[in-house]
Amino acid sequence: MDTMQPEPPEPPQPPFEPQIPGPRGGAPEVRWVLVRALVLGLFIVIAVIGMVWLVSIPLFALWQSSITVGSTPPVTIPPTPAMTNPAATETVLPSGTIEQLPRTSEVYFSVAPKDGAGRVVVRFEGGPGKSMVKEIEVRLTKADGTVETATMDTRVEFPEVNLMGTKSTDRVEVFVRFLSGKTYKVIDEPVIYRQRY
Numbered sequence: 059m060d061t062m063q064p065e066p067p068e069p070p071q072p073p074f075e076p077q078i079p080g081p082r083g084g085a086p087e088v089r090w091v092l093v094r095a096l097v098l099g100l101f102i103v104i105a106v107i108g109m110v111w112l113v114s115i116p117l118f119a120l121w122q123s124s125i126t127v128g129s130t131p132p133v134t135i136p137p138t139p140a141m142t143n144p145a146a147t148e149t150v151l152p153s154g155t156i157e158q159l160p161r162t163s164e165v166y167f168s169v170a171p172k173d174g175a176g177r178v179v180v181r182f183e184g185g186p187g188k189s190m191v192k193e194i195e196v197r198l199t200k201a202d203g204t205v206e207t208a209t210m211d212t213r214v215e216f217p218e219v220n221l222m223g224t225k226s227t228d229r230v231e232v233f234v235r236f237l238s239g240k241t242y243k244v245i246d247e248p249v250i251y252r253q254r255y
Contacts, residue, residue: 157242159234163187165244167232172251176225180232180245181218182210193235198249201226225251 159165165185172178180196194210198221210217221230232245 156244156246159187159242159244161186163190163236165191165234167245169230169245169247169249172223172228172249176223176228176251178221178223178228178230178249179218180210180221180230181216182212183216187236188212190236190238191234192237195233195235196221197231197233198223199229199231200224201228223249223251227251 163186165187166183168181168183170179170181178198182194191212194212194217196208196210196219198206200206201224206221208219208221210219228249228251230245230247230249231243233241233243235241
């Protein structure tokens with residue numbers, strides 16, 4: 059008889075686990091971090107471009123306003139005498155010339171008609187040159203020849219000045235001084251008192 063020797067038992071093998079390939083680009087957490095970093099980087103680039111654009115517009119406008127247009131010298135503010143018309147009982151005030159601002163430096167004002175008490179309201183309405191304005195002076199020359207001036211606070215949203223006029227025709231002038239140092243007369247017009255019947 060043949061003696062057979064028993065074969066040694068095979069060592070136990072670990073259970074079969076199939077190898078599943080992982081997603082491309084690494085683990086999902088890594089991909090999420092990369093996407094967030096990309097979005098944040100894009101946002102920062104857009105913000106920097108926007109800030110450069112916002113800063114460059116006023117600087118360009120300020121540079122352009124410092125260029126002399128024609129031969130317009132800066133305005134000195136002389137006192138304005140009233141002239142009388144001998145044919146009329148009321149003083150007639152001459153209106154002067156105003157200066158044209160460069161397009162990028164334009165500012166807008168409104169002059170309200172006098173109310174029943176003779177009050178004149180001048181309101182600053184803004185405009186492309188609003189950020190370049192240093193000071194606004196309003197001068198009211200009354201029919202009796204007296205002059206009243208006021209300065210607008212340009213730090214408020216829509217500044218206005220109330221000046222007490224007469225119950226005749228007065229004259230209002232508005233002078234705008236820019237950061238560049240130049241001063242322009244932008245309004246010079248009569249303000250008529252309308253009587254109510």
